Amino acid sequence: MDFLTLIAPTELGGALTVALLAASFAGSFITIAFGIGGGVMLLAIMASLMPPAALIPVHGVVQLGSNTGRASAMFRHIHWPALGWFGVGALAGVALGSALVVNIPAALVQIGVGVFVIWSVISRPPAWMKRWPVITGALTSFLTMFFGATGPFVATYTRALNLGRHGYAATQASLMVMQHSLKSLAFGFLGFAFAHWVWFCTAMILAGLAGTFTGRLVLDRMTDARFQKFLNAILILIALRLIWSGFHAL
Structure with a gap:
């Protein structure tokens, strides 16, 4: 059994696993280079390639793995x-979200x-999010149970x-x-079969850590403004495809 066969879930296959x-x-490269955005990009790509339920x-x-690596390093x-x-x-936000997320169609x-991805690109979170950490924690953790990457909103508080x-x-x-620790625990209690995805998640985390270390090496050579515009355009295109796919499935 080769490495790719071991880590690739049957729902994805080898080619999609390599792409992810x-x-x-x-995603980790972008986060370390620009401070934010990699999680949203990864979410958008995963949503276009993975089963919605997973x-x-x-x-x-x-x-969780990628951020643990960054937090440990610093x-x-x-x-x-x-x-x-x-x-x-x-x-509180994860507890409330857990009670509702099981009823959401794929x-x-x-x-x-x-x-969510389009909104995170074109808008700014409200100012009160940086003044009330308990509300920011509750709201973003509630949203992360449904939509995933709430980093841009948490960053409003961190920047303040x-x-x-x-x-x-x-x-x-x-x-x-x-936030991701609480979310992962909640989905475990809700019965999600993490064991089926364990090797895939491990490989994804290791790839993210490699992106983090590489990003730190080449950070000074990047042109921030130009790359950010390119990234935002790609995110919006991916998001529009997701919305079209969702409506088509309905």
């Missing part, structure tokens, strides 16, 4: 006071993710802490570790 590993690498749980585990820069009230809100998940770039990256990663 490349997306995990690129999308949010698997994406959550992959993001552990001494974490701003610990930021985690308290956010964590209280996150626990097609609506695709449409919701598509709309006025940390240096190392502190920002470490604290943002730590907040996302907390």
Whole structure:
């Protein structure tokens, strides 16, 4: 049994698995290079290639692994006071989301993710999200049960802490570790078969860690503004495809 056969779920096959590993690498590269956006990009690509029922749980585990790697690498820069009230809100948001997420049809998940991705690209989160961490934690954790990548909204709170770039990256990663940990536990209690996806998730996490380390090496050579515009255009195109697919399935 070769490596690709071991990690590729039957729902995906070898070619899609390789594409998703490349997306995990690129997503972590983008996050370390630009501070945000890689999780949304990975979500959009996974939503276009994976079974909708597995999308949010698997994406959550992959993001948990990637953010744990980033937080561990920058552990001494974490701003610990930021985690308290956010964590209280996150626990409440995940608990509420768990009670509702099981009733959402797969097609609506695709449409919701598509709309969410477009909104995260073209709009700014409301200002109150950075002043009330408990509400930010609750709202973003509730949304992550349905739509996955809420990093851009959590970042509104993190940026308001006025940390240096190392502190920002470490604290943002730590907040996302907390959120994705709670989400993964919730989906486990809801009965999602994580064991079926364990080798795929492991490979995705390792690809993401490789993207993180590579991004740190080439960060200074990137042109931020031009690449961000390109990334936003790709995200919107992928999101429109997801919305079309969802409506077609309905």
